[in-house]
Amino acid sequence: MHSFLDFLIEENMSMLTDFYEFTMCASYFDNKKFEPATFDLLIRRLPKNRSYFLFAGLEQVLLFLRSMRFTDKHIAFLKAQGFKDRFLDYLKEFRFTGDVWAVPEGTVVFPNEPLIRVTAPIIEAQLVETFLLNTVNLQTMLATKAFRVVHAAKGKSVVEFGLRREHGVDAGMKVARCSYIAGFNGTSNVLAGLTYGIPLFGTMAHSFVMSFEEELASFRSFVKTFPNKSTLLVDTYDYLEGVRKASVVAKELEKEGYCLGGVRLDSGDLAETSNKVRVFLDEQGLGYIRILASGDLDEYKIAELNSKKAKIDVFGVGTQLGTSADMPYTDVIYKLCERMGSKGIFLPVMKLSEGKVTLPGRKQVHRLSDRTENLVKDVITLADESTEGEPLLVKMMAKGKITYDLPSLEQIRQTCLENLSRLPQKYKKLRGAPTYPVETSRKLNSLIESLKLKLKN
Amino acid sequence: MHSFLDFLIEENMSMLTDFYEFTMCASYFDNKKFEPATFDLLIRRLPKNRSYFLFAGLEQVLLFLRSMRFTDKHIAFLKAQGFKDRFLDYLKEFRFTGDVWAVPEGTVVFPNEPLIRVTAPIIEAQLVETFLLNTVNLQTMLATKAFRVVHAAKGKSVVEFGLRREHGVDAGMKVARCSYIAGFNGTSNVLAGLTYGIPLFGTMAHSFVMSFEEELASFRSFVKTFPNKSTLLVDTYDYLEGVRKASVVAKELEKEGYCLGGVRLDSGDLAETSNKVRVFLDEQGLGYIRILASGDLDEYKIAELNSKKAKIDVFGVGTQLGTSADMPYTDVIYKLCERMGSKGIFLPVMKLSEGKVTLPGRKQVHRLSDRTENLVKDVITLADESTEGEPLLVKMMAKGKITYDLPSLEQIRQTCLENLSRLPQKYKKLRGAPTYPVETSRKLNSLIESLKLKLKN
Numbered sequence: 001m002h003s004f005l006d007f008l009i010e011e012n013m014s015m016l017t018d019f020y021e022f023t024m025c026a027s028y029f030d031n032k033k034f035e036p037a038t039f040d041l042l043i044r045r046l047p048k049n050r051s052y053f054l055f056a057g058l059e060q061v062l063l064f065l066r067s068m069r070f071t072d073k074h075i076a077f078l079k080a081q082g083f084k085d086r087f088l089d090y091l092k093e094f095r096f097t098g099d100v101w102a103v104p105e106g107t108v109v110f111p112n113e114p115l116i117r118v119t120a121p122i123i124e125a126q127l128v129e130t131f132l133l134n135t136v137n138l139q140t141m142l143a144t145k146a147f148r149v150v151h152a153a154k155g156k157s158v159v160e161f162g163l164r165r166e167h168g169v170d171a172g173m174k175v176a177r178c179s180y181i182a183g184f185n186g187t188s189n190v191l192a193g194l195t196y197g198i199p200l201f202g203t204m205a206h207s208f209v210m211s212f213e214e215e216l217a218s219f220r221s222f223v224k225t226f227p228n229k230s231t232l233l234v235d236t237y238d239y240l241e242g243v244r245k246a247s248v249v250a251k252e253l254e255k256e257g258y259c260l261g262g263v264r265l266d267s268g269d270l271a272e273t274s275n276k277v278r279v280f281l282d283e284q285g286l287g288y289i290r291i292l293a294s295g296d297l298d299e300y301k302i303a304e305l306n307s308k309k310a311k312i313d314v315f316g317v318g319t320q321l322g323t324s325a326d327m328p329y330t331d332v333i334y335k336l337c338e339r340m341g342s343k344g345i346f347l348p349v350m351k352l353s354e355g356k357v358t359l360p361g362r363k364q365v366h367r368l369s370d371r372t373e374n375l376v377k378d379v380i381t382l383a384d385e386s387t388e389g390e391p392l393l394v395k396m397m398a399k400g401k402i403t404y405d406l407p408s409l410e411q412i413r414q415t416c417l418e419n420l421s422r423l424p425q426k427y428k429k430l431r432g433a434p435t436y437p438v439e440t441s442r443k444l445n446s447l448i449e450s451l452k453l454k455l456k457n
Numbered sequence: 458m459h460s461f462l463d464f465l466i467e468e469n470m471s472m473l474t475d476f477y478e479f480t481m482c483a484s485y486f487d488n489k490k491f492e493p494a495t496f497d498l499l500i501r502r503l504p505k506n507r508s509y510f511l512f513a514g515l516e517q518v519l520l521f522l523r524s525m526r527f528t529d530k531h532i533a534f535l536k537a538q539g540f541k542d543r544f545l546d547y548l549k550e551f552r553f554t555g556d557v558w559a560v561p562e563g564t565v566v567f568p569n570e571p572l573i574r575v576t577a578p579i580i581e582a583q584l585v586e587t588f589l590l591n592t593v594n595l596q597t598m599l600a601t602k603a604f605r606v607v608h609a610a611k612g613k614s615v616v617e618f619g620l621r622r623e624h625g626v627d628a629g630m631k632v633a634r635c636s637y638i639a640g641f642n643g644t645s646n647v648l649a650g651l652t653y654g655i656p657l658f659g660t661m662a663h664s665f666v667m668s669f670e671e672e673l674a675s676f677r678s679f680v681k682t683f684p685n686k687s688t689l690l691v692d693t694y695d696y697l698e699g700v701r702k703a704s705v706v707a708k709e710l711e712k713e714g715y716c717l718g719g720v721r722l723d724s725g726d727l728a729e730t731s732n733k734v735r736v737f738l739d740e741q742g743l744g745y746i747r748i749l750a751s752g753d754l755d756e757y758k759i760a761e762l763n764s765k766k767a768k769i770d771v772f773g774v775g776t777q778l779g780t781s782a783d784m785p786y787t788d789v790i791y792k793l794c795e796r797m798g799s800k801g802i803f804l805p806v807m808k809l810s811e812g813k814v815t816l817p818g819r820k821q822v823h824r825l826s827d828r829t830e831n832l833v834k835d836v837i838t839l840a841d842e843s844t845e846g847e848p849l850l851v852k853m854m855a856k857g858k859i860t861y862d863l864p865s866l867e868q869i870r871q872t873c874l875e876n877l878s879r880l881p882q883k884y885k886k887l888r889g890a891p892t893y894p895v896e897t898s899r900k901l902n903s904l905i906e907s908l909k910l911k912l913k914n
Contacts, residue, residue, distance in 0.1 A: 005465065008462065015648040016626055016646065023660075023661065024664075027665070133621035133622070134623065134629060138624050138625050165789070168595050169470065170465060170626045193534070193538075201476060202479070207481075211490065224484065225483045236809075267813055319786050324785075328624075328782050335663075335664060349668075350667075352693075352694055356663075356724055
């Protein structure tokens with residue numbers, strides 16, 4: 001009652017999971033199933049208007065796996081839920097000891113491709129499921145959406161302004177992180193600036209203007225604080241009148257040797273108003289003043305504004321990005337693909353539920369490019385198949401230790417931009433993009449057929 | 458780099474805000490604007506297929522306001538962003554000292570009604586904006602969605618299973634909290650069970666079944682752990698075959714004096730399959746075994762399943778609820794409604810931007826009911842108007858101290874259920890519900906007209 005966030009600490013994340021993970025693990029324990037198994041994390045299908053995903057969230061996954069523990073408080077709670085002492089004794093000593101292969105953060109990926117592959121004693125591999133799904137779902141969805149916005153902006157600046165409508169405090173941080181990875185210029189989120197070093201952007205609110213008797217007085221007061229980089233919100237009462245007043249302030253600043261940074265429009269027909277504002281500012285000799293636009297923007301509206309030749313220099317993108325409003329989730333799943341057989345040999349397994357078939361065995365993804373490094377197609381193969389193309393899954397953890405140099409946010413951003421520059425334009429269309437070819441290798445196909453046959457008998 | 462969540466602590470929440478809040482506050486400071494102002498938090502409009510909101514998130518808002526601080530680390534970061542020492546000295550000593558009125562958590566509310574009213578020195582009232590919006594947006598959206606699901610289920614059990622696709626770790630906790638408030642029977646989220654005391658539910662995953670050579674062996678192994686309350690997932694290979702095996706296990710359990718809890722269906726046409734499963738179980742004398750269904754359920758699908766007379770006892774609801782997929786945000790805003798005039802008297806203010814007009818002055822909401830306590834209409838009045846009806850806004854904080862007994866989660870749930878029982882059925886329709894009447898009082902209307910006239914001159 002007297003705290004509102006104390007429970008969101010790293011050591012509690014082992015409990016941020018579905019109850020059935022514990023039930024299943026207790027049953028594995030009671031049945032002495034300690035042998036290893038392999039799970040794939042993948043996205044089952046593309047939602048409407050998506051033709052690729054930008055994989056994100058891996059850093060948090062690896063750090064979670066490394067730090068996973070159960071405290072006395074957790075054990076006591078699980079005991080109260082009816083779990084037996086022997087299983088709880090096991091949890092007290094729990095460490096994640098598995099091997100993890102994954103696609104590097106910032107990689108362009110497609111449905112059915114394993115993105116994270118976990119091989120570990122089955123209890124461990126099972127217990128990590130929910131956190132992995134939660135983390136990859138959110139960040140991959142956000143990075144994908146963010147790059148669509150960057151692409152639609154065609155080189156104009158884009159900044160993330162969505163904190164107020166993002167789904168809580170963790171999502172707020174992850175939106176800033178993932179949009180920066182995908183090429184955004186910065187965020188309004190101050191804690192993301194402090195935590196991740198992402199550049200901060202901000203303007204002013206209508207309430208600031210309204211707290212003064214006169215709009216002009218509010219502008220004059222505002223620019224005192226940061227005379228060289230202020231952006232004035234001009235549409236509180238009437239945008240043309242507002243811009244006229246902003247130009248008065250800009251000229252006053254010029255006399256003191258300063259430059260007004262920009263004006264912001266937050267309502268109305270932005271294509272029309274931005275053009276009128278640009279004409280007015282240019283006539284006043286204020287060509288250097290940038291126009292920032294906001295107000296329920298997303299990739300579709302930005303593309304439309306660009307096609308209408310709106311005179312906007314910076315797009316402030318909020319709610320639609322921060323909630324991935326047209327696709328607020330992905331079909332990310334975590335599926336068993338091999339189990340240890342009675343003879344100590346891994347056996348590939350697959351699921352046949354209606355519409356939910358999975359690919360069996362330990363797998364790799366091979367990416368084929370043309371001579372200019374443009375992506376041509378991906379082939380999902382068995383892990384040990386030697387075949388052409390660049391293998392996407394890289395070893396990230398061995399026996400619970402991170403064996404991979406975690407890249408900085410700037411390096412992940414670089415990986416993203418390189419990946420996206422190699423993705424042919426046709427796949428970047430906001431709507432109606434063709435399907436990128438993802439094939440399964442001949443060896444994998446024969447395995448599938450033989451398992452289907454076996455399961456149907 | 459070596460932590461993935463360390464920054465999400467209560468003392469950092471003062472920095473989880475938009476950069477412009479600091480810029481504006483620095484400007485207020487530079488201009489010696491320390492006088493109080495009043496802001497309203499409200500939702501501007503109803504999204505598609507919503508006819509009311511269930512207000513939630515207040516507890517976190519009040520605890521945040523009480524704990525808000527800036528640490529040395531925050532101050533150093535803001536200094537590096539160019540803020541001046543005198544303003545930073547002010548922030549070092551910052552405490553929220555304002556008065557807060559709000560609607561109790563769990564109240565049914567409508568667009569344009571002030572839900573939280575903050576009167577504080579304008580710097581304080583401004584700085585809290587982003588966190589308040591983020592908190593109320595998420596929880597109100599979720600509680601509203603959750604009650605729609607409860608309503609559609611018509612008395613059948615509903616449990617929250619969405620953690621894997623919810624937007625990060627904070628959202629995961631808030632979905633469990635808000636769906637419980639709105640009448641859900643429980644959640645799968647173990648940390649929510651530990652933190653909030655919400656009842657936990659869980660079944661088993663396909664991977665458990667697949668980790669065994671034979672489905673029957675997996676069922677027998679699973680029920681060993683909790684022989685009296687297990688739910689078996691029967692559709693990994695073929696649901697009718699799966700149910701047949703579940704019935705074998707149920708009869709084995711009966712011999713030992715135990716009862717199988719239920720079977721779960723997670724794919725296919727749930728209306729058809731649940732009926733077949735029910736018939737089979739009843740024929741076997743296993744009428745006590747409950748049928749749990751899951752798989753992309755939401756209020757629309759549950760209503761459809763009920764109308765098709767599906768034989769489902771428990772609905773497991775995940776992604777669609779947890780992301781509020783058909784409405785992943787609300788139009789929640791925080792608007793200045795009065796400022797201190799030069800004569801030390803509060804002056805009402807309003808905004809006239811296209812499509813974004815706000816209501817001026819310090820306000821109250823009066824709710825009118827009929828003799829059976831059913832809601833009839835709401836009237837937004839000025840705060841000091843004495844008028845009929847029950848006032849919704851209650852004093853929650855005075856001079857920065859919480860003056861309200863924070864209710865327990867169970868009490869909030871009770872408030873919710875009482876509120877919803879008073880809302881006439883017609884407003885609970887999932888689609889095409891009529892608009893609940895929210896009027897503005899005559900005094901408020903005259904104020905609006907006089908301000909409009911004044912602003913247009």
